[in-house]
Amino acid sequence: MLNYTFHWRPALNALPDMLSGALVSLQIAVLSMVIGVVFAVFLALGRQSSNKLFYGFSTGWVELARNTPALFQVYMTYFGLGSFGIQLDSYVALLAGIAFNNAGYLAETFRGGLRAIPHTQTRAARSLGMSAPQAFRLIVLPQMFRIVFYPMSNQMVWALLMTSLGVTVGLNTDLTGVTQDLNVRTFRTFEYFALAAVIYYLLAKLITLSSRLFAWRLFRY
Amino acid sequence: MIELKDVRKSFGSLEVLKGVTLTVQKGEVLSVIGGSGSGKSTMLMCINGLEPIQGGQILVDGIDVHARGTDLNKLRQRIGIVFQQWNAFPHLTVLENVMLAPRKVLGKSKREAEEIAVRQLTHVGLGEKLKVYPSKLSGGQQQRMAIARALAMQPDYMLFDEVTSALDPQLVGEVLDTLKMLSEEGMTMILVTHEIRFARDVSDRVAFFHKGLIHEIGAPEQVIGNPQKPETIEFLKSVL
Ligand SMILES: Nc1ncnc2c1ncn2[C@@H]1O[C@H](COP(=O)(O)OP(=O)(O)O)[C@@H](O)[C@H]1O
Ligand SMILES: [Mg+2]
Numbered sequence: 001m002l003n004y005t006f007h008w009r010p011a012l013n014a015l016p017d018m019l020s021g022a023l024v025s026l027q028i029a030v031l032s033m034v035i036g037v038v039f040a041v042f043l044a045l046g047r048q049s050s051n052k053l054f055y056g057f058s059t060g061w062v063e064l065a066r067n068t069p070a071l072f073q074v075y076m077t078y079f080g081l082g083s084f085g086i087q088l089d090s091y092v093a094l095l096a097g098i099a100f101n102n103a104g105y106l107a108e109t110f111r112g113g114l115r116a117i118p119h120t121q122t123r124a125a126r127s128l129g130m131s132a133p134q135a136f137r138l139i140v141l142p143q144m145f146r147i148v149f150y151p152m153s154n155q156m157v158w159a160l161l162m163t164s165l166g167v168t169v170g171l172n173t174d175l176t177g178v179t180q181d182l183n184v185r186t187f188r189t190f191e192y193f194a195l196a197a198v199i200y201y202l203l204a205k206l207i208t209l210s211s212r213l214f215a216w217r218l219f220r221y
Numbered sequence: 222m223i224e225l226k227d228v229r230k231s232f233g234s235l236e237v238l239k240g241v242t243l244t245v246q247k248g249e250v251l252s253v254i255g256g257s258g259s260g261k262s263t264m265l266m267c268i269n270g271l272e273p274i275q276g277g278q279i280l281v282d283g284i285d286v287h288a289r290g291t292d293l294n295k296l297r298q299r300i301g302i303v304f305q306q307w308n309a310f311p312h313l314t315v316l317e318n319v320m321l322a323p324r325k326v327l328g329k330s331k332r333e334a335e336e337i338a339v340r341q342l343t344h345v346g347l348g349e350k351l352k353v354y355p356s357k358l359s360g361g362q363q364q365r366m367a368i369a370r371a372l373a374m375q376p377d378y379m380l381f382d383e384v385t386s387a388l389d390p391q392l393v394g395e396v397l398d399t400l401k402m403l404s405e406e407g408m409t410m411i412l413v414t415h416e417i418r419f420a421r422d423v424s425d426r427v428a429f430f431h432k433g434l435i436h437e438i439g440a441p442e443q444v445i446g447n448p449q450k451p452e453t454i455e456f457l458k459s460v461l
Contacts, residue, residue, distance in 0.1 A: 123271060124308035124367075128322035128374060129298040138325060142312045221311050221354040 004190070011191035014182050018192075021178030022199050028095050028174065029160040029207075035095075036102025036159070037152070041141070043107035044114060058107065065104020070162050073097045078169040090171035098162045105155055106148075113147040114140065146219045153211035157204045164200075175199060222246055222282060223268060223378060223411070229276030230260075230267055237263045239433035240277065245411060247377075250404045252420035252441070253413045255430030256456060261413045262305075264430075265380045268411070269293075269300040281378070298326060301371030302380040305387050307364045309355035315342065316351040319370045327374065334373075341369040345399050361392030365399055372403075379403065381412045417461055421445045429453045 046058025065073065074097030081088060088096065117140055125135035145152075164176040171177045179196040183189050223245040230238035237260045245251050253261050266272040268279055270286045270293040279286040284296060310318050319338035323329045329337065342348055345365040355363050364384055371379060381400065385393040397419050404410060404423045414420050420427055420441065427444040429437040429452075437444055437453045448454050 120304065120306055120308050121310065124304065124310075127269060127271060127297055127302045128370065129294050129326040130322065131294050134325055138321065139310055146312065219312075221313075221356055 006191060007188055008191055010186060011182075011188060011195050014178075014192065015195070017178050017182070018175060018196060018199060021173060021175040022203060025160060025163040025174040025176070025200075026203060028091070028098065028163045028166070029156060032095055032098035032102055032159050032162075033152075033156050035099040036106055036155070039099070039103035040106035040110050043103055044110035047107060047111050048114070061100075062104045062107050065101050066108070070097070070101050071165055071168065073101050074162075074165045074169060090166060090169045091173070093169050094163065094166040094171055094174075097165070098159050101162065102155055102159055105158075106152065109148045109151045109155075110144060113144040116147055117143050146215075149211070149215050149219070153208060156207050156211070160203055160207060161200065222280075223409075224280040225264075225268070225277070226280070227277040228264070228267060228274055228279060230263055230272065230274045237433055238267070238274070241433070241435055242277075243428065243435060243438075245378075245409065247409050248407050249425045250408075250410045250412065250423055252424040252427045253411060253430055254415070254417060254420060254427060254445075254456070254460075255436075259430045260433045261430050262382050265302060265382050265411065265413060268380060269297050269302055271302075294326070298374050299376050300378045300380060301374060301376035303364070303367050303371055303382065303384050305383040307360070307367040307384075307387075309358075309363045309366060311355055313354075314351065315347060315353050315355065315358070315366050318355065318366060319373045322370070323373050337373050337375075338369070341373045342366070344372070344402075345369045346395070359392060360388045361395045364388065364392075364396050368396075368399055368403075377409060379408055379410045381410065381414070383413050383415060386415060415460060417445060417457065429456065431456070 043058040043061055046054045047062065049055050049058070074094055077088060077096040077100065078090065078093035081093070121139050121143070122135050125139040126132070130138065163174055166174050167176045167180050172181055175196055179192045182192050225241050225243040228238050228241045229236065241264060253264070255261055263272060267274050268281070268286065270291070274287050281296060281300065285291060286296060310321070313321065316335070316338055319342055320334040323334040323337050324331065339348070339351065342351060345368055347362060347365055347369065350358065350362065355366065358366065368384070384400070385396050388396065393416070397416060400412065401423055412420065412424070424441050426438060427441045428435050429444055429448070429450070431452050437448060437450045444453065445457065448457060
C-alpha cells in the first residue's frame with residue numbers, strides 16, 4: 001500500500017537553498033506591507049472623502065482586493081498588465097499583487113481605527129495652530145497605528161503566505177519557487193514541501209512574536 | 222483686542238448665536254456664564270475659527286478671523302483654547318504633549334521647545350511629571366497639562382471652556398488656582414465657567430449668556446452681585 005519511502009537527507013541538504021528562498025519570501029512580504037500600508041492610509045481617507053472620484057477609486061480598489069482571489073490579483077499584475085504591454089518581471093508582479101491586496105484589506109482596518117479616534121483630538125491639534133495634514137500625521141495616525149497593530153500583523157502573516165503565489169507567475173527564487181524546482185528535479189514532493197511548510201510556519205510565528213515585542217516597545221502609553 | 226460684531230452662527234436651521242457683540246480688551250479677564258446650550262462653547266470656537274460664522278464679524282487685533290485670506294493656523298498660534306474635555310494626546314508624554322506645537326508649528330529647535338515646555342509645566346505644577354504618559358495623570362493634572370500646552374505657544378489670548386466641569390470636585394481647586402495665577406499675570410482671558418464665585422473673584426467683567434445673546438454684561442459686583450434682568454437672577458439662583 002505505502003510504497004513511498006521517505007528520504008529526508010536530500011531535503012535537508014537543500015535546506016540552505018530553501019532558507020535563502022525564505023529570505024526572498026520575507027523580503028517580498030515586508031516590502032508589500034510597507035507599500036500596502038502607505039496606500040491603505042490614502043484609501044482609508046478616500047473611503048471617507050466627499051470627493052466622488054477619490055471615494056469611487058478607493059472603494060473600487062478595496063472591493064476588488066477583498067472580494068476576488070489573491071491569485072487573480074497576482075495574475076492581473078503579471079498577465080493582465082502584460083496584455084497591455086506592461087510586462088513586469090515575476091518578482092515585481094508578485095510584490096505589486098500582494099501590495100494591492102494588503103492595501104485593500106488594511107484600508108478597511110485603518111478606516112475602523114480612524115473612526116475610533118475622537119474628533120476632539122483633531123480639534124485640539126488644530127487649535128494649537130497645526131494644519132490639517134499636521135494634525136493627521138502627528139496626532140491621528142500614531143494613535144491609529146496602535147489600534148490597528150494586531151490586525152496589521154495578521155495581514156503581514158497573510159502577505160508572507162501569499163508570496164507562495166509567485167510560483168504561478170514564474171518566480172523561482174522565493175521559498176515556494178525554490179521548493180518547486182527541487183520537486184521537479186527529484187520528485188521528493190512530500191519531504192520538500194513538508195520542510196517548506198515548517199519554514200513558512202516558523203516565519204509566520206516569528207512575525208507574530210516580533211510584532212508583539214515591537215508593540216510592547218513602541219506603545220508604552 | 223477681541224471684537225465680536227453682531228455675530229450670527231447656525232448649525233443647520235438651529236441659530237445658536239443670534240447677534241453677539243462683545244469687546245475684550247488686552248489684559249482683561251472676561252467670564253461668561255449662562256445655561257447649558259446657550260451658545261457659550263460655540264462662541265469660543267468661532268473666535269479662533271474652529272467654526273465658521275454666518276453673519277457679523279470677529280476681529281482679533283484687527284484681523285478678520287473669518288475673512289477669506291486669513292491664515293487661521295497663524296491666528297490660532299496667538300489664541301490658546303482649553304476645552305472641558307482636556308484632550309491630552311495619549312500617545313505622547315506630558316513633556317512631548319507640550320513640546321509638539323512649539324516644534325512643529327513655531328519651528329523651534331528641540332532644545333528651545335523643551336525649555337519652553339519645562340517652564341510651562343513647572344509653572345502649572347507638573348514639573349515632576351514630564352516623562353509620564355497622560356493616562357497616568359489625574360483629571361486635574363491632565364487639565365493643567367492642557368493649559369501648559371496652550372501657554373507654550375505664547376498666545377496673546379486664552380479661551381477657557383468650562384475647564385473644571387468634567388473634574389472631580391476635589392480636583393477643581395488646583396485648576397482654578399492655575400487660572401487665577403494666569404489672570405494675575407495679566408493674561409487676556411475669556412473664561413466660560415459655572416464657578417460663579419470664582420468668576421466674581423477673578424473677572425474684570427462678567428457676561429451672562431442667554432439663548433444665543435449676551436443678556437447682561439458688566440462688572441462682577443453688578444452682574445453677579447446685583448443682577449438687573451430677571452433671566453440673570455433666575456440663572457444665578459439655580460447655580461448658587
Ligand atoms: N457641532 C454641532 N452641530 C449641531 N449643533 C450643535 C453643534 N455644537 C453645538 N450645537 C448646538 O448648539 C447649541 C449651543 O451649544 P453650545 O455652544 O455647546 O452651548 P453651551 O456651551 O453654552 O452649553 C446647542 O443647542 C447645541 O446642541
Ligand atoms: Mg459648552
